[in-house]
Structure formats: structure tokens, C-alpha cells
Amino acid sequence: MPSANPAEHTAPGIERADGAAGVDIAALLERAREMSAPVLRAAVDRLAPPMDTVAAYHFGWIDAQGRPADGDGGKAVRPALALLSAEAAGAPPQAGVPGAVAVELVHNFSLLHDDLMDGDEQRRHRDTVWKVHGPAQAILVGDALFALANEVLLELGTVEAGRATRRLTTATRKLIDGQAQDISYEHRERVSVEECLEMEGNKTGALLACAVSIGAVLGGADDRTADALERYGYHLGLAFQAVDDILGIWGDPDATGKQTWSDLRQRKKSLPVVAALAEGGEASRRLGELLAADAKSSDFDSFSEEEFATRAALIEAAGGREWTSQEARRQHTIAIEALDAVEMPGRVREQLIALADFVVVRKR
């Protein structure tokens, strides 16, 4: 049954999973931010002007006028995973720092390019880079961050760094494949649930998987251990994306920093939409007719709030929201079970479980 407050309806029933008791998530994220931020800043400082300034704006370190800002550079979930990844392999968290920074650089490269491709004007409550500095800078700085990611790893000069870079490259290719699928789905009338999950696995699962293996690889773990950790990260990514898809339609703009009905405005074939279309009942059929008409409509860009609200209500009535919420729980469970295949200190396992809970129960 739909919750009264849309922003709080994510994936009920997993506020506290077994084994995650007493983990201070805020401290875990803060540690990751503190350990990786100086290395990230030093990497970005290497960029030739004006790319250094544009990147600093993107990360929230300065505002559009170049004044220092205390911006929200994201939740640092990926860096936190990379440090725990090193610890899972018995290495100190420091061993994961270059991996944390490299993954953050690739993540932000993709944000810069995706925002431009998708025409998104807002991110983290601020104008996106292409809006402020123009499309050319968004392309260029994205490219530069991608190159920096490889540089940060490869200049370690170790065999492990080569292995880590290879995993990061594979993840980045999947990330790009996922964005290609996402764009092409916007122009298709029907997308299956399986296609949507594959796209989301590429777009979100692959890089989270890499975050959870890269620290271990840098810390000397073998490929079997790294692969098992990736399985946790991949399914965590799918859980994360399912929640994101719910927030992309019903999220509170004050919390998400995006427009209302954000994904509907962009004709995203996200999980709630494809699940609702696949359901086949009356609301599902009516939704399909509306979306098919929307695809041909020249008025789409001037649709009112009410028109999007109607579509959202049909998605909910066809069970798309509830299905996606259950899918988040299902992926969360698979992720946590994947940890059983890796020997690691009990405290690290608890922290990984707590992070999984945090990722699935969130409002932005």
C-alpha cells in the first residue's frame, strides 16, 4: 500500500539488517571523505586552467563566481566502500585511497557527461557544469577526470595498480554501455524489465562493484576475493538504483535537488515505469496509451505538474512503485549474501552490511 509521504516510501522493513548493529555510518562516510578528499583535490589541481576551476565548481569546492564554497560533493558511499574493500583484504584503509579517488573521478566524469547528454540543469541543488561553464567545458573536464582516474592508479607503478586499473576500465566501459542503453530506451515505446535491469547493472552496478573490489586489489587480494566483493557491490548498485528510480519519480525536490517528477519529464524508462507497463491491468494499459501519446506530443515540454502526477499515479496503481521497492529489498538481500563468500574481519563485514542498509533506506 502506498505510503502517505512519497519521499519516505523507499524500501520498508530493512532499517536494520542483521549484523549491522552499532555501526556509525556518518563516521564511516566522514572517514572516507577525510582520507580521500586531499588526494582528490591534489589530482584535480593538476588540470590546466580553466579545467581546474570548472572541476572545483563541479565538486562544490567553489561557487559559480569562483568563491570558496562548502558544497556537497556527494555522500562518499563509493570512497567508503573502497576503504572497507582494502580492509576486507586485511590491508589498512589507506591502501584503498587511490582506488577511492579513481572511482570518484570516474563517477564524476560520468555525471558531467550524462548531465549534458540528458540536458539536466540541476545537480546537488546547483546548476550543472554545462549550464554554468558551457557544453565544451563539461565535455573537456569530464574527459580530464576520466584520464586522471587512470593516472592516479597507474602512477603507483605496482602490478596491483595495473590490475586495479583494468577492473576500473571494465567498469567504465559498462557505465558507458549503460548510459547508451538508457538514452536509446528513452526513444523506445517498450522496454522489458530485464532490459532495464541490465541497463541499471551497467550504469550503476558496475562502478559500485569496482569500488568494493578496488581497495582489496590494491591491498593484494586475489581475483576470486575481488570477484566475490564485486558481486556484493553489483547487487548493492541495483538496490541503490531501484531506490533512485523511486526517488526519481516521487522524491522530494528539496531532498533530491532535482525537479519534481524528474525521470518522467525525461521520459526515462526506469524500473517503476517498465514494471507498471509489464503488469498488464487497466492502469498499466492506460499508462501505456498515455506514454505512447506523449512520445509523439509536441506539447510534452510544457506539461503541467498535474499531467505528470496523473502518470505517476497510474504507475503506482499498476504496482510499479511497490514492485521496485521489493526489487530494492531483493537486491539488498543478494548483496549481503554475497559477502559470505569472502573471509574478512567481522567488523568490516558489519560495516559493509550497514552501508548496504544505508544505501537502500535513503531519501536522496
Next chain:
Amino acid sequence: MPSANPAEHTAPGIERADGAAGVDIAALLERAREMSAPVLRAAVDRLAPPMDTVAAYHFGWIDAQGRPADGDGGKAVRPALALLSAEAAGAPPQAGVPGAVAVELVHNFSLLHDDLMDGDEQRRHRDTVWKVHGPAQAILVGDALFALANEVLLELGTVEAGRATRRLTTATRKLIDGQAQDISYEHRERVSVEECLEMEGNKTGALLACAVSIGAVLGGADDRTADALERYGYHLGLAFQAVDDILGIWGDPDATGKQTWSDLRQRKKSLPVVAALAEGGEASRRLGELLAADAKSSDFDSFSEEEFATRAALIEAAGGREWTSQEARRQHTIAIEALDAVEMPGRVREQLIALADFVVVRKR
């Protein structure tokens, strides 16, 4: 003294350098194309649809309607250098193939993004990717080619591949720095000759340098040898770019595949322009006034052929064309002298010298 036929006035007097006698350049380029093309195609085939099709269009393998085409995928100078690079280190040319492919992938990643950033509508006598498939595909496929470049090297799984990827990453960062400088110079009234040379060294020198070292690194050469080979490639790149700058203004559109006065239309501060502005005589002063007025003009986009011809004539009268032609010769000489620092088979040295001659004496 200016030549009567602009397209043939490149860098006179070096049609045949010492030691390059009897090298069949066409065969050298054909060998590089034949050895690297299957590996390049196999790499591109890995891309998720529709990126594989978009990339195939970019490389000239299919036309805009998807029909097979026998397109001109470029002159294959970089692949030829990468194979010779392996041979310079005493390895078989095959050892250089992954390097040749990786460098081509990075080069084409930069073409896809630069054409979009610069608004270039034509490349190799065809519409550019963003014109045919839209900006999003140009961004996305560029990103994918960059990632593929690293993948092709890193999946070799050797220590040498890690070293090669690190050199390629450094070169790619410089390439991006150079494009950032190039764009920012378009908006500046004055750019010094030194700044222009630095920009061109980044934008063209770095990747040619990498092409000439990457085969050697994959073939087991030490860093000293690779660095010396890079010196040859870097200065060859500067010579190449000086010729390109001349063709960018005075090149024959039928040969270059670009518009007439291409670089002037884009307000490029290329070598002939900055050298002419630095000269300080009457034509130089007049040119400076015109370009300063152009920067503020709202009619610039509708300028006639004659208006560009006037600017080109002033650049020539201020010695910008002759200076650039001499600079091409000077860089060509430094490149060839750099080869003295490397022990290599005499035949390979002759071929590298012949390729340097070919690069500097060209019409497109």
C-alpha cells in the same frame, strides 16, 4: 616568398632528408593499416549498440545509412610509428599492434569530442558524427573509445602493458590540456608564440610521442629508450602541426576535406596567426586591429570569402606563413636528431626519417 599554389606551400627543401632514400612510405602505411585494422575493428565491435554503428561511421567503415563504405580512416601515421617503435626496440612489429590500436582509439576519441566542441561539421570529406548522430552519441562514443584504448592494452596483462597504459594516459591528459588551451585562446585577444607552441605540443606532440614509444615499451624497451623515442615523436608532432596550421588557412578544401580558411572561421590562434601578430610591422598591426574588431563583431558568422582572404593575406604579408613553414623545418630537424640517442636497426631509422619527411611534406 609565397608560392603561387597555396596548397603546395608547406615546408620546402625537405622532400628528401638524408637517410630516407628508397623507403616506400605507402607500403609502410599500408602495413600498419593491415596489421592494426582487424584488432581495431574487433575492439569497436565490443561496443553496445548503437555505439558500434556510430563508431563504424566515424572510422568510415559504413556510411550514414549504415551501408558498407570504404572510407578514409586517416593516414595511419600513428599506427605506422607504433609498429616501427616496436622494431626500434628489437621486437617484431606485431608487438606494437595493441599500442597502435590504443593510440588510434585515443586519437579518434579526441576527434569525436573536439569536432563537437569546435562545431566542426566536416571531417575526412564527410559529415562529423555529431552532425549525423547527434551530440550525445559523439560524447558517448568518444568516451567509449577512450575506455577501449585502456582495455586493449591492459588486457595484455603484462607489466609492459601497465607501463604503456601509463604513458598513454599521460599523453591523453596532455591532449586534453591542449584542447582546453586551444579553446581558451580563441577567446583571448593575444596569444604568444610560446603559448601556441606549448598548446600544440600538448595537442599534437604528446600523442605522436606516445605512438613512437608505445611499441618499444610493449617490446620491452627501458624508459630511457622510450623517452628518447618520445622526443622524436614530440618534435615530429610540432612539425606536423605547423604544416597543419598552414593547411588550416591556405589548404585546398578538396584535399583537406575542410572549409576554405577553416581555422580563420574558427578564430583559431594558430602559429601563422600568432607569429604574424608578434611581427609588429604594418600588416601585423592592421591584422591585430581586424581580429580585435572581429572578436566583437556580430556579423562574423556571415563573413564573405573575401573578408577571410584579406586576413589571410595580412598574415602572409606579416610573415606568419613563412615563419610557420620554417618552424616546421626546424622541428623536423630536431626530431630527426633525437633519433641519434637510440640504438636501433639502420633500416628502422631510415623508415622513421622517411616518415618524418612524409609528415612535413603533405597537402592534407
